[in-house]
Amino acid sequence: MSTAPDREAWGLMLELLFSHHRPRVWGIAAEFDLAPMQMFALKALEPGRELPMSALAGSLHCDASNVTGIVDRLESRGLIERRSSPEDRRVKMIAVTEEGQRLREQIAARMSEPPPPIAKLALQDQRELRDIMARALRS
């Protein structure tokens, strides 16, 4: 007998995650002198698309009260800015600055580098993995 294949696959993904990805996220954030959540917030803010604080909280899966601090720190470095909303004066829209956009791209380039176990797979396996993951996320 054996475990269900989805559980086995997921277990292996968790292993990769914990042994390679987790430490790397911290390393990349440190390279750019950012805390991980600040980095994730920057990633969530696509250029040209303002987001209300509440949406940012949703995207980061954390409470709105945290976002105040995270946004404070990014704003004090000139990477993002708070703008008023013309529709509802309670909400504040967050947008990346030009400097934030440049940093954002550098981070994306580093994060998208696959960890060694994935990079060393045979090309055919890489293609198959990509296709399976695409099917998983499409449904």
Place this chain on the structure above:
Amino acid sequence: MSTAPDREAWGLMLELLFSHHRPRVWGIAAEFDLAPMQMFALKALEPGRELPMSALAGSLHCDASNVTGIVDRLESRGLIERRSSPEDRRVKMIAVTEEGQRLREQIAARMSEPPPPIAKLALQDQRELRDIMARALRS
């Protein structure tokens, strides 16, 4: 033209990770009234295999000074215990208690549940994903 398949595959894995796994880790830890790092520490401590604090720090990818607090909190709940090492009186060996083992198994059962995108894949895709991940981690 297109991105290299390993980068594409990795990008999709990150997406799954961030949208499904990350929030779930917090949720599961909260279920058991643990902070995430406490949960990871418990996971690292296999029953019957004591680990020095330093090894635990390595496994958690964090500084040794943090481990003191993490171990303190787990020990005060009776989930793990510090033991002296017969060989070197400087080192403290960490071991799960029986209660810790029970909690550890409950957590493992919850964590190993694959997120919906993986669980809903066709059986053939699940098997292929498992095999590719196994090849990735074996090398």
Place this chain on the structure above:
DNA sequence: TATTGTTATACTCTATAACTATA
């Protein structure tokens, strides 16, 4: 009354540096 974002509070994780007790 309800909602958006802030502030206050308390706890956890994080690293660095200084310390202790051993080696």
Place this chain on the structure above:
DNA sequence: TATAGTTATAGAGTATAACAATA
């Protein structure tokens, strides 16, 4: 001298609750 773990300190993320401004 060097190492294992602790303590002190300071910064960051976390949620809850109370609050101001606005709807």
